[in-house]
Amino acid sequence: MPFLSGSLSFERFRVENFASETFDQEHLERMQQYVAGRTETSSTENIHTGFLGGAHLFDQDFDLNKNVINEAVHFGIRIDTNQVPSAIKNAWLSMELAALAKDNPSGVPTKAQRKEAKEAVEQRCEVEAATGKYRKFQPYSLLWDIGYEMLYFGGTAGTASGHCADLIELVFQVQLGHVSAGTIALDWATDAGRYAEMDDVVPANFVAHQSHSMVAWANEHSASPDFLGNEFLLWLWWKLENESDTIALPDEQGEVTVMLAKTLSLECPVGENGKETISAECPNKLPEAMQAIQSGKLPRKTGMTIVRDGQQFDLTLQAETFGISGAKIHLDEDDDDFGPEDRIDAVRTLCDTVDGMFRSFCDRRTGSNWQEDLSSMQTWLEPTSKRQRHAA
Known part of the structure; x- marks a missing residue:
């Protein structure tokens, strides 16, 4: 809980068009609908973003007394990915190509063999991803200051903050703008x-x-x-x-x-x-x-x-x-x-x-x-x- 204890690292986003002056039970219920972990990332291309209660990586509980503090909302967002590392995929592809091309006079795989190897690697990625061994969870701490119309994102602006912003904009119908000099x-x-x-x-x-x-x-x-x-x-x-x-x-x-x-x-x-x-x-x-x-x-x-x-x-x-x-x-x-x-x-x-x-x-x-x-x-x-x- 970086915003409530320890050292702080964050960037800020201006929140516009929030339809309420307070954060109430209805808003917590919206978070609950998009809670982290409800949808598993079984596909190799799937990225799932969901809310956390803010206490730890698997916190799915939301409560006004817990999450709303001093007219600000403390919560988390978790980004779940399930991607086979590119180094492993490249190794699998090299192994497939070597096996297919070993009987070729030139030793070089044909166009058809390259296509076959690629399809085999894609199938293997789907099978391996289904086991969950490559699933990763990345949590981020956030503080939404309702009165200041400011969202503090516990990280640096980039791809992760973009995923978090997309989720907040979708659920609460607001617009977020990055604050810079x-x-x-x-x-x-x-x-x-x-x-x-x-x-x-x-x-x-x-x-x-x-x-x-x-x-x-x-x-x-x-x-x-x-x-x-x-x-x-x-x-x-x-x-x-x-x-x-x-x-x-x-x-x-x-x-x-x-x-x-x-x-x-x-x-x-x-x-x-x-x-x-x-x-x-x-x-x-x-x-x-x-x-x-x-x-x-x-x-x-x-x-x-x-x-x-x-x-x-x-x-x-x-x-x-x-x-x-x-x-x-x-x-x-x-x-x-x-x-x-x-x-x-x-x-x-x-x-x-x-x-x-x-x-x-x-x-x-x-x-x-x-x-x-x-x-x-x-x-x-x-x-x-x-x-x-x-x-x-």
Whole structure:
């Protein structure tokens, strides 16, 4: 139960068009109708996705007192597959071909023999799959925050999250949209009345010798400016090094103390100089980290410690997706009554804080003060010898 105990790793999906303001017994009954394990995966091509009660791999029990906590729904989804590994299928095919072609003068199987071998392997796969020996179960933990209209998926966005999203959309007739740096930026710009300014934003050039109109890892089919996540991490690094270790949150929500820690991954935005990952207590303090960003590399992932209102979180933030991994919630030593409700509140606080810091960056990025910040960052990234000449 990662959302209720232990460290947290998740990506977020915005939930739209949910027809109810609360999650009640009717919704649990819908989950029960699509519970994991009801349909066995006997076919080699079959993938079955079903709900779990959230306690363990075979939990098929759903209850309001158990699953609905602090206006959020905690549950699981299990993806069952029954596929013979490709290495085994290839081995079977080679054995079939060798047996069929052994009497051929050329030693090479004919077209008809290749077809026969393929059909034999397909039949063998069906027989082997029916035994269940290749059946695999992969569970995922999810938290659906009804009031926030947010689904937290305990994993990384990809094929598995797609299967889970398909099931939730089918059962509850909702629409799920992946939350990324770009979508957070566009939502903020709409609320702040700066959509036109955000629409004009293009990747900034932080070093003199490098110019680019997009980053190498960008999704060319997406209109979301996810590259702002990379720029945010670099801006945060610069701000912590040169101004203060506190970041003011928007809308008078206070401030947060930040320290980059543990891990730092960087990559060349034009795809020329490769990737670099640095692991250390304070990776941004190491000379190789500074050399990397002076060469034009941008942060793609970084560990950080954030403290807000006495609550401390250690986490790793992925720049473009804003996916959070390895997050630890540190409790006050005198707090012996930290239950599931408090845990869910802590998840909300963590996301609100990370998003709040990013929105503060978006405010600077689309405002009149951005050129001042950019100029200071460009100077900061100049080699030491060049900065000394400028100072002289």
